[in-house]
Amino acid sequence: MPKTTVTGKSLDDLKKKIGAASKPKTEEITVESSKSASLERSLFQGFDALTALYISGNDIGEIKNNCFEGLTNLKYLYLNNNNIKSLGIECFKGCMRMNELDLSGNQLTKIQAGCFTEFAMTTTCATLNLSNNQIDTIEVGAFKSLTVLYGTLDMSHNRLTKIATDMFHNLLIEKFDLSNNKIDTIEENGLFGSNFKFLHLENNGLVNVHPEAFHRCEIQSELHLELNKLSNYSTIFKSLKNLKELYLDDNGITELPADGFLGLNNLDTLYLNKNDCILTKDAFMGLPNLETLHLEENGLSTIKPGTFNRLQNLRNLNLSYNNFTDLAPNTFWQASNEDEKTYLFTLSLHHNDISKITPGAFGGIDRIEDLQLYGNKIKAFVPGAWKDLSYVGCIQLQNNDISDKAILHQLSPCRQVKLGGNQIEINVSSLYPNDLKLKDIEMISFNYCCYRLENGKWKFDDRFQESVIIPK
Numbered sequence: 001m002p003k004t005t006v007t008g009k010s011l012d013d014l015k016k017k018i019g020a021a022s023k024p025k026t027e028e029i030t031v032e033s034s035k036s037a038s039l040e041r042s043l044f045q046g047f048d049a050l051t052a053l054y055i056s057g058n059d060i061g062e063i064k065n066n067c068f069e070g071l072t073n074l075k076y077l078y079l080n081n082n083n084i085k086s087l088g089i090e091c092f093k094g095c096m097r098m099n100e101l102d103l104s105g106n107q108l109t110k111i112q113a114g115c116f117t118e119f120a121m122t123t124t125c126a127t128l129n130l131s132n133n134q135i136d137t138i139e140v141g142a143f144k145s146l147t148v149l150y151g152t153l154d155m156s157h158n159r160l161t162k163i164a165t166d167m168f169h170n171l172l173i174e175k176f177d178l179s180n181n182k183i184d185t186i187e188e189n190g191l192f193g194s195n196f197k198f199l200h201l202e203n204n205g206l207v208n209v210h211p212e213a214f215h216r217c218e219i220q221s222e223l224h225l226e227l228n229k230l231s232n233y234s235t236i237f238k239s240l241k242n243l244k245e246l247y248l249d250d251n252g253i254t255e256l257p258a259d260g261f262l263g264l265n266n267l268d269t270l271y272l273n274k275n276d277c278i279l280t281k282d283a284f285m286g287l288p289n290l291e292t293l294h295l296e297e298n299g300l301s302t303i304k305p306g307t308f309n310r311l312q313n314l315r316n317l318n319l320s321y322n323n324f325t326d327l328a329p330n331t332f333w334q335a336s337n338e339d340e341k342t343y344l345f346t347l348s349l350h351h352n353d354i355s356k357i358t359p360g361a362f363g364g365i366d367r368i369e370d371l372q373l374y375g376n377k378i379k380a381f382v383p384g385a386w387k388d389l390s391y392v393g394c395i396q397l398q399n400n401d402i403s404d405k406a407i408l409h410q411l412s413p414c415r416q417v418k419l420g421g422n423q424i425e426i427n428v429s430s431l432y433p434n435d436l437k438l439k440d441i442e443m444i445s446f447n448y449c450c451y452r453l454e455n456g457k458w459k460f461d462d463r464f465q466e467s468v469i470i471p472k
Contacts, residue, residue, distance in 0.1 A: 002049075003028040011036040015043060023047050030054040038062040041069060052076040056102070059083050067091045074098065080129070081105040087112070092119040100127045104154070108133040113141040126151035131177070133158050140166050149173045156180045156200070163190035163213075170194060179203050179224070186213040196220070202247065203227040209236045219243050226250055226271065238263035249294075250274040256283035265289065273297055279307045292316040296348075299323055305330035318348040320372070326356045333364030343367040350396070350469075351375040359384035369393035374418070374469050376400050386412040394418065398447075398469045405431055413440035420447035420466045433458035 004021040006029065008014035014036055018029065023046040031054065039060055044050065050071050056078045065088035068074065074095050084106040092101070098121045108130065121128060126149060135158040146153065152175040160178065162185040168176075170193040183204040190210070191199075195218040206228035219240055226249035234257045237243070243264055253275040261267070262285060269292040277283075277298050284290070290311050300322040308314055317332065327349075335341045343366050354376040362368075371392050378400040389412040396418045403423035411417060419425060425446045433444060433451050438458075444451045450464040 002026045005030040007033045028052045034058040040064040041066045054078045057081045062086050063091045064088045069094045076100050078102045087115040089114040090117045096120045099123050102129045104129045104131045110137040111142040113139040121149045129154045131156045165189050188212045191217040198222045200224045211235045241265050245269040247271045258282035262286035284310050294318045297321045303331050306334040316346040320348045320350045324352040327361035329360030330363045335364035341366045346370045348372045357385040362388045367391045372396045374398040381410045416443040418445050
């Protein structure tokens with residue numbers, strides 16, 4: 001593959017050295033140590049075979065009009081880490097086969113309409129990178145030609161303060177990253193007609209989102225709104241019927257409005273970590289297909305019975321790093337008969353202050369595959385604490401205050417009990433499961449060894465090693 005590397009301190013110097021290359025054959029050009037004030041069209045005329053241009057890390061201030069016109073085979077254009085302050089009209093005209101255009105790490109403040117005219121990125125995983133600039137203005141229609149960008153448009157780490165009406169009109173982008181700007185407002189129809197798989201708006205200052213901000217906007221997979229100030233989000237998600245995952249961590253949310261999640265009919269994962277949510281029975285209306293709910297670090301100490309009963313398909317509930325000391329009856333589910341009982345794949349209650357499990361705490365739940373109770377203050381169990389569970393796949397009790405092996409007789413039938421980091425581990429040499437006549441447990445493990453039930457007999461395995469649990 002014919003390649004050329006040139007060093008030109010001025011525009012005239014670049015013209016001379018680039019002009020000496022074989023235009024019909026050269027496929028790659030690298031520009032190094034240039035302080036040219038600009039790049040202009042005459043530099044690259046005639047390089048019909050050019051597929052890659054590497055102009056990173058120079059000191060170029062401007063891309064002139066029609067600069068790259070005619071480079072119909074160009075796939076990779078790297079202009080990152082220069083000093084570019086402006087992009088000319090139609091500067092990327094004719095670049096119809098681009099895989100990657102990198103403009104990150106420059107001094108751009110404005111994207112004007114016209115600079116991406118007749119520009120297209122149609123390959124899978126294509127990337128247009130405008131991150132780490134100083135962009136605070138985007139003219140309506142600036143990205144009009146990007147309706148076939150099947151990849152990533154990265155505008156993170158800029159200075160946008162709002163998404164104005166029709167600013168991002170009819171975009172077709174797999175991943176659109178607007179994180180780490182200063183956006184506090186999304187106006188009506190700010191994303192009208194656009195289609196994304198992943199939309200990143202985290203770590204802005206979002207306060208005001210118009211109820212029609214996402215009108216006729218399709219987000220197929222993930223919407224990231226964590227690290228904002230969205231204390232009120234009533235009805236803003238109503239048109240996102242195909243969204244799968246919603247991230248609302250660290251927004252200062254205290255109230256969960258009854259109409260907050262209406263319209264999210266296909267949402268399967270919801271993140272509400274690091275808020276101060278007050279949970280009510282109506283808080284999770286409109287989520288018939290939710291499977292995973294994250295409520296870590298919300299300061300929760302109690303949950304009213306029936307709070308999660310609207311979530312008929314809930315299978316993974318994470319309540320770790322809260323303030324529970326006791327698990328009251330029907331904390332997680334309320335069932336009036338056997339047919340209304342549910343089951344969970346994962347119930348995470350680790351790193352709380354739980355010392356007591358009141359009988360009936362697991363009422364309404366028949367089975368749990370992974371029950372995470374490590375990092376609490378459990379010493380023993382109240383008789384009947386486990387009465388409602390017919391089976392637990394794995395009970396994780398590491399780093400509690402358990403010293404008495406009698407607790408093994410109180411547990412529900414299970415595949416594995418993890419006890420590493422408890423006082424009982426110190427006395428593991430005196431633990432003889434065969435003498436305890438345990439019938440409903442298949443494995444008892446500690447940090448550095450375990451007992452396995454094989455053919456009706458317990459066998460000691462000193463090669464086993466549990467993963468270490470980090471203290472709270």
